[in-house]
Amino acid sequence: MVKIVLFETTKNTPSAVLDAKLGQSLMKAAVAANIEGVAADCGGTLTCATCHVMVREPWFSQLPAMTDDEDGMLDFAACTRQPNSRLSCQIHVTEAMQGMEVDLPASQY
Numbered sequence: 360m361v362k363i364v365l366f367e368t369t370k371n372t373p374s375a376v377l378d379a380k381l382g383q384s385l386m387k388a389a390v391a392a393n394i395e396g397v398a399a400d401c402g403g404t405l406t407c408a409t410c411h412v413m414v415r416e417p418w419f420s421q422l423p424a425m426t427d428d429e430d431g432m433l434d435f436a437a438c439t440r441q442p443n444s445r446l447s448c449q450i451h452v453t454e455a456m457q458g459m460e461v462d463l464p465a466s467q468y
């Protein structure tokens with residue numbers, strides 16, 4: 360299991376720690392843990408942008424580059440896109456993500 364630490368945007372204290380499986384998407388791990396800040400309405404088919412998250416450094420720079428489809432969908436996120444924004448359904452958990460810190464947007468709608 361890989362621990363992923365979630366923060367609410369307005370606080371700098373962790374709001375949850377996920378136990379994610381290797382290869383699982385970050386979105387699936389959040390949904391399985393009933394994290395309200397990740398809605399994931401489309402179930403990971405890259406058509407909703409309600410799985411928007413912001414990944415902190417140094418992890419953000421180590422993520423695989425986003426596809427053009429993810430890039431385009433992020434423009435529809437309810438909260439303003441940030442330089443470290445990603446769609447959590449497109450992040451697949453690896454060992455290198457142990458302890459990764461992720462901020463949740465104030466809203467997904």
Ligand code: FES
Pocket residue numbers: 386399400401402403404405406407408409410432446447448449
């Ligand atoms: S779950 Fe819909 S775009 Fe990620």
